[in-house]
Amino acid sequence: MMMDGEKYKASLKKMRPNIYKWGKLIEDVTTDPATRLHVQSVSLSYDASFDPEKASIFTAKSHLTGATAHRWNTLMGSADDVWGNSKMKRAQYRQTGTCQGATCAGWTGINVLWAVTAEMDKEYGTNYHERVKNYFQFMEDNALALSGAITDAKGNRSLKPSQQPNKDSNLHVKEVLPDGIVIRGYKAQICGVAAAHEIIIVPGSGYGESEKDFCVACAVPRDAKGLTIVETRRPSDSRDEEEGWDVPKAGNITQAFLIFDDVFVPNDRVFMNGEFKYSGKIIGYFTAIYRAAIGACVAGQGDVMAGAAINMARANGLNQKVFQDKLNQMAINNEITYAVGLGAMLAGKSHFSGLWIPDMLLAHVNKTQVAKLPYETKVITQDISGGIGETGCFPSYKDFQSKEYGETLFKMLEAGTDGETRARAARLVEWLTVGGGIPGCMHGGGSPDGARMVVKAMEPWEAFANDAKRIAGITADLSEPQVKK
Numbered sequence: 001m002m003m004d005g006e007k008y009k010a011s012l013k014k015m016r017p018n019i020y021k022w023g024k025l026i027e028d029v030t031t032d033p034a035t036r037l038h039v040q041s042v043s044l045s046y047d048a049s050f051d052p053e054k055a056s057i058f059t060a061k062s063h064l065t066g067a068t069a070h071r072w073n074t075l076m077g078s079a080d081d082v083w084g085n086s087k088m089k090r091a092q093y094r095q096t097g098t099c100q101g102a103t104c105a106g107w108t109g110i111n112v113l114w115a116v117t118a119e120m121d122k123e124y125g126t127n128y129h130e131r132v133k134n135y136f137q138f139m140e141d142n143a144l145a146l147s148g149a150i151t152d153a154k155g156n157r158s159l160k161p162s163q164q165p166n167k168d169s170n171l172h173v174k175e176v177l178p179d180g181i182v183i184r185g186y187k188a189q190i191c192g193v194a195a196a197h198e199i200i201i202v203p204g205s206g207y208g209e210s211e212k213d214f215c216v217a218c219a220v221p222r223d224a225k226g227l228t229i230v231e232t233r234r235p236s237d238s239r240d241e242e243e244g245w246d247v248p249k250a251g252n253i254t255q256a257f258l259i260f261d262d263v264f265v266p267n268d269r270v271f272m273n274g275e276f277k278y279s280g281k282i283i284g285y286f287t288a289i290y291r292a293a294i295g296a297c298v299a300g301q302g303d304v305m306a307g308a309a310i311n312m313a314r315a316n317g318l319n320q321k322v323f324q325d326k327l328n329q330m331a332i333n334n335e336i337t338y339a340v341g342l343g344a345m346l347a348g349k350s351h352f353s354g355l356w357i358p359d360m361l362l363a364h365v366n367k368t369q370v371a372k373l374p375y376e377t378k379v380i381t382q383d384i385s386g387g388i389g390e391t392g393c394f395p396s397y398k399d400f401q402s403k404e405y406g407e408t409l410f411k412m413l414e415a416g417t418d419g420e421t422r423a424r425a426a427r428l429v430e431w432l433t434v435g436g437g438i439p440g441c442m443h444g445g446g447s448p449d450g451a452r453m454v455v456k457a458m459e460p461w462e463a464f465a466n467d468a469k470r471i472a473g474i475t476a477d478l479s480e481p482q483v484k485k
């Protein structure tokens with residue numbers, strides 16, 4: 001089943017309100033200023049599934065029924081499918097300038113569980129895979145938007161979850177009942193929850209036996225009993241809820257803190273419960289898919305930054321060609337992260353369950369570049385725009401409406417174009433480069449240091465040294481010197 005944006009919004013309206021912001025309960029996520037833009041941007045993806053020009057990007061063939069489904073409800077079974085994920089992400093960013101959490105991490109999570117449950121069943125004789133299969137059908141039948149909760153609140157980073165003074169710092173299984181499990185604890189910084197129907201939960205890291213309680217994977221309705229959600233405050237918030245050009249019109253990332261206070265999860269929604277040996281597999285497969293695709297997210301936002309910089313140049317009265325070298329560098333940065341991700345996908349391999357897993361080394365290399373190049377692109381955008389874009393240093397929309405001085409302010413802003421056009425162009429630059437439009441290049445999808453550790457572990461350093469020795473004609477022993485302690 002597929003639904004359009006209107007039906008999607010109607011389905012969210014039916015859910016129990018359990019999301020708070022500014023100390024108040026959000027009654028309707030589709031209209032509340034804190035969440036409506038994010039919901040609106042996801043609704044555009046639902047609509048795009050029916051648009052003849054965009055449908056090939058926003059839909060895919062269901063591996064269960066063969067029917068056409070929203071792409072974010074399908075299994076990524078080939079390099080083409082994971083590339084489809086990238087194409088969709090870049091298109092989504094081009095549409096709204098920002099991240100669409102509700103069609104991203106949860107979808108990746110359930111795909112990864114498709115593979116890992118097949119492995120667990122093989123070793124333990126469990127029936128997790130059948131449950132994931134049924135959940136896939138449920139997701140497709142109801143055209144669900146899913147967010148993905150991996151990151152725990154964690155607590156002290158130098159202690160294991162079981163050593164934390166507050167066990168709730170990491171989500172865990174509190175009780176196992178005949179018909180399900182009870183989970184409690186915190187997941188933090190989860191994107192797109194307000195726009196999602198369901199949350200896919202997976203462990204925050206790979207763990208050993210001592211951390212078995214924290215090895216839980218399951219699906220929970222966003223409005224589950226016992227779940228309280230608090231939307232985070234973001235740098236552009238005071239503006240987002242203003243009027244006129246002070247607020248972006250298209251999208252706006254939402255992120256949430258999730259408090260699970262004894263939430264019951266029935267067995268058919270539990271996909272891992274204590275099988276610690278496979279928790280690392282979940283993280284490994286997840287980061288391979290996610291870090292390959294995230295290059296497309298930042299490339300899509302980079303495309304918008306290039307456009308925003310061109311608009312600013314023109315609004316300032318300058319030609320694009322004045323800045324062409326800088327614009328070229330922006331495009332190169334965008335295409336590098338897109339292409340390294342694509343390389344990871346093409347160099348990937350098929351898991352016996354049918355999931356396509358991108359090449360891990362290349363996916364992690366991509367993460368290190370995603371944590372670097374978009375910042376340079378942002379700097380160039382500010383460079384081209386001038387101070388008006390860099391710091392948003394011009395008065396608010398409301399001041400421009402003043403009978404006393406509004407008209408003069410407009411005159412002050414006039415440059416290559418009228419004052420309002422220049423103000424709108426500048427607010428977008430500000431939002432993209434220092435505001436809420438920043439898509440989490442550094443830590444979204446995990447920290448770049450983690451990615452560097454994988455690169456270190458996966459590169460065959462000794463083989464490199466041996467090749468270089470052979471090419472240089474070195475025959476002497478050149479093994480690692482013993483360092484005296």
Ligand SMILES: Cc1cc2nc3c(=O)[nH]c(=O)nc-3n(C[C@H](O)[C@H](O)[C@H](O)COP(=O)(O)OP(=O)(O)OC[C@H]3O[C@@H](n4cnc5c(N)ncnc54)[C@H](O)[C@@H]3O)c2cc1C
Pocket residue numbers: 101105147148149150151154157158188189190191192255438439440441443444445446447448449450
């Ligand atoms: C925009 C955005 C969107 C996000 N969306 C989601 C989402 O949808 N779902 C989700 O689950 N998560 C999401 N996240 C969370 C993201 O995955 C985490 O921020 C990321 O994994 C880093 O975790 P942290 O923030 O707790 O940082 P920390 O773990 O506190 O890391 C801070 C620094 O300390 C280092 N560090 C941490 N622990 C150690 C240690 N023991 N030893 C040495 N160094 C250490 C890290 O490498 C890093 O450099 C999102 C984040 C952002 C910014």
